[in-house]
Amino acid sequence: MKRRDILRTAVGTATALAASAGAAAVSPTTSPGNGIFDIAVIGAGVFGVWTAEHLLRAGRSVLLLDAWGPGHSRASSGGETRLIRMSYGANALYTRWTMRSLDEWKALGKDSGEPIFHRTGVLRMGPAGYPYITDSEKTLKALGVPFEHLDAAALAQRFPQLGMDQLGAGLFEPDSGVLLARRGIQAAAERCRKHGATVLVDAALPPSGRGELHEISTASGATHRARHYVFACGPWLPKLFPELLGKLITVPRAEVFFLGLPAGDRRFTAPDMPGWIDETSDTYGTPDIEYRGFKVGIDPPPAPFDPDTGSRVVTEESVARMRAYVRKRFPALAEAPVVETRVCQYEETASGDFLIDRHPDFSNVWIAGGGSGHGFKLGPAVGEYVAERVVKGDAPDARFAIATHQRGAQRAVD
Numbered sequence: 001m002k003r004r005d006i007l008r009t010a011v012g013t014a015t016a017l018a019a020s021a022g023a024a025a026v027s028p029t030t031s032p033g034n035g036i037f038d039i040a041v042i043g044a045g046v047f048g049v050w051t052a053e054h055l056l057r058a059g060r061s062v063l064l065l066d067a068w069g070p071g072h073s074r075a076s077s078g079g080e081t082r083l084i085r086m087s088y089g090a091n092a093l094y095t096r097w098t099m100r101s102l103d104e105w106k107a108l109g110k111d112s113g114e115p116i117f118h119r120t121g122v123l124r125m126g127p128a129g130y131p132y133i134t135d136s137e138k139t140l141k142a143l144g145v146p147f148e149h150l151d152a153a154a155l156a157q158r159f160p161q162l163g164m165d166q167l168g169a170g171l172f173e174p175d176s177g178v179l180l181a182r183r184g185i186q187a188a189a190e191r192c193r194k195h196g197a198t199v200l201v202d203a204a205l206p207p208s209g210r211g212e213l214h215e216i217s218t219a220s221g222a223t224h225r226a227r228h229y230v231f232a233c234g235p236w237l238p239k240l241f242p243e244l245l246g247k248l249i250t251v252p253r254a255e256v257f258f259l260g261l262p263a264g265d266r267r268f269t270a271p272d273m274p275g276w277i278d279e280t281s282d283t284y285g286t287p288d289i290e291y292r293g294f295k296v297g298i299d300p301p302p303a304p305f306d307p308d309t310g311s312r313v314v315t316e317e318s319v320a321r322m323r324a325y326v327r328k329r330f331p332a333l334a335e336a337p338v339v340e341t342r343v344c345q346y347e348e349t350a351s352g353d354f355l356i357d358r359h360p361d362f363s364n365v366w367i368a369g370g371g372s373g374h375g376f377k378l379g380p381a382v383g384e385y386v387a388e389r390v391v392k393g394d395a396p397d398a399r400f401a402i403a404t405h406q407r408g409a410q411r412a413v414d
């Protein structure tokens with residue numbers, strides 16, 4: 001992929017930059033008429049690129065704008081890898097959306113020639129009788145998703161690399177796995193461009209006023225006009241709309257470690273090691289993918305994080321916390337060197353449900369965010385859902401609505 005082609009800086013009007021390559025793949029309306037796009041999607045993270053993709057499929061002309069470019073390092077979607085698993089407790093909607101999304105990710109891999117999905121399997125492990133595991137198993141059974149239940153003995157036999165402290169059950173999904181996140185986003189943005197979207201690097205300034213929004217201005221001094229606007233700005237949403245979203249979406253720091261494996265050791269690489277989620281400690285990770293190391297995601301105590309200026313360097317305390325965990329759960333890696341680290345951020349709603357709704361002050365502005373640490377895998381289904389709302393003007397389901405999030409709720413989706 002030629003990045004130069006995607007990442008053109010906004011230097012002129014939308015009309016001058018309207019892309020045409022590949023427009024024949026969708027309906028002929030994909031070029032903006034009179035310099036007015038059907039929809040401007042602001043934010044090319046996973047929610048933005050897939051919303052743009054589905055709008056293009058619906059024959060709409062699309063501007064896709066990102067402040068730093070699709071899959072950049074500070075975006076929540078900019079990490080190397082993300083888990084895709086079907087287990088969502090009793091939340092069958094998210095399981096169905098994951099099933100749908102996996103097909104789309106696989107198709108994107110075929111279209112782009114990039115190895116976006118790695119079928120490593122995913123293991124959710126926890127104490128015996130852990131409710132999120134038993135609820136997930138019921139949902140997976142009802143929806144026909146293949147899985148295996150492993151009791152403590154089966155878990156220890158199947159995955160001898162695990163230290164078994166506190167573990168009594170495992171839910172193994174053989175068809176799930178790991179997505180290459182950054183490359184997936186860039187491939188999706190490139191496909192949007194090929195299908196006629198105008199993809200620009202520039203930052204939208206917060207819209208002002210009420211009623212119908214006629215145009216947005218950008219940091220570089222450009223203006224763009226569209227009939228509808230979708231702000232899919234992830235952890236930046238509370239900064240763009242502080243009054244509306246400042247209390248509804250919180251942005252905590254997240255940390256990820258990659259551990260170097262003993263030379264020649266295959267125990268932490270698929271198929272011996274799947275993607276994993278450890279319910280005993282809210283920890284997760286991936287096997288060694290593309291030789292980058294064994295990934296351990298272990299979060300520091302929650303504290304507000306600024307996605308623009310927050311330090312992207314892990315702390316000694318975090319390294320010590322990670323070491324203590326790995327010694328217990330993956331004893332063979334107790335002394336493994338840290339070969340890479342990443343500091344990212346979540347964009348959490350209280351319930352863990354996404355926030356998808358029309359902005360109450362604007363008739364033609366939508367917000368799509370609140371990925372809550374589990375949104376990446378679901379990008380294709382979320383994009384489809386948002387695009388359908390925008391095109392048809394339907395209200396969102398109550399669970400995603402701003403009013404529902406304003407009422408507050410306990411965390412129910414993980």
Ligand SMILES: Cc1cc2nc3c(=O)[nH]c(=O)nc-3n(C[C@H](O)[C@H](O)[C@H](O)COP(=O)(O)OP(=O)(O)OC[C@H]3O[C@@H](n4cnc5c(N)ncnc54)[C@H](O)[C@@H]3O)c2cc1C
Nearest residue numbers: 043045046047067076077083204234344371374375376377
């Ligand atoms: C460490 C970590 C591990 C995770 N693990 C998983 C996992 O295993 N599985 C899973 O499914 N999910 C996972 N998630 C969650 C998932 O990555 C996020 O929910 C998802 O990526 C959020 O996507 P987004 O599009 O909402 O936000 P982002 O990816 O942050 O995209 C928002 C975009 O908006 C742009 N933007 C912001 N303001 C402006 C502006 N004014 N103008 C123009 N552009 C703007 C930004 O530049 C950015 O590119 C994880 C998250 C983290 C941090």
